[in-house]
Amino acid sequence: MPSTKITINSNGSMKVQGDYEIVDKEGNSYDLGGREIVGICRCGLSQNKPFCDGSHSGKFEHEAIAFALPPKKTV
Amino acid sequence: MPSTKITINSNGSMKVQGDYEIVDKEGNSYDLGGREIVGICRCGLSQNKPFCDGSHSGKFEHEAIAFALPPKKTV
Numbered sequence: 001m002p003s004t005k006i007t008i009n010s011n012g013s014m015k016v017q018g019d020y021e022i023v024d025k026e027g028n029s030y031d032l033g034g035r036e037i038v039g040i041c042r043c044g045l046s047q048n049k050p051f052c053d054g055s056h057s058g059k060f061e062h063e064a065i066a067f068a069l070p071p072k073k074t075v
Numbered sequence: 076m077p078s079t080k081i082t083i084n085s086n087g088s089m090k091v092q093g094d095y096e097i098v099d100k101e102g103n104s105y106d107l108g109g110r111e112i113v114g115i116c117r118c119g120l121s122q123n124k125p126f127c128d129g130s131h132s133g134k135f136e137h138e139a140i141a142f143a144l145p146p147k148k149t150v
Contacts, residue, residue: 005098010100022081030083
């Protein structure tokens with residue numbers, strides 16, 4: 001079982017939990033302030049990106065239902 | 076060192092790599108088709124959400140620089 005779980009919420013954020021780090025492009029880590037679970041913005045509207053601040057409410061629609069990506073090309 | 080790394084790209088997606096699963100609210104896993112690394116949409120514009128399809132290009136601005144969240148309230 002994977003050690004990190006990312007849950008895609010419908011019409012909202014994604015929840016991250018487990019054994020993970022969040023870094024910027026320079027490789028510097030976001031300090032999560034002791035949180036084990038964080039919500040990451042999926043709608044682009046948060047004023048606290050990459051974290052969710054609830055701004056999606058009523059403004060973002062995406063019914064998240066698991067599906068399969070096409071197989072990775074291995075050429 | 077955490078087993079999953081999430082990298083927040085400026086003006087774009089977030090890259091996920093390591094030991095993780097992506098699930099919907101029902102707990103069903105997205106089948107990543109053999110990919111070890113995936114890009115997740117941060118702007119809300121992708122037609123393949125939760126995955127990035129490049130739709131952010133020129134339409135989403137967020138300079139991602141690591142910062143510290145306030146300490147988690149422990150009351």
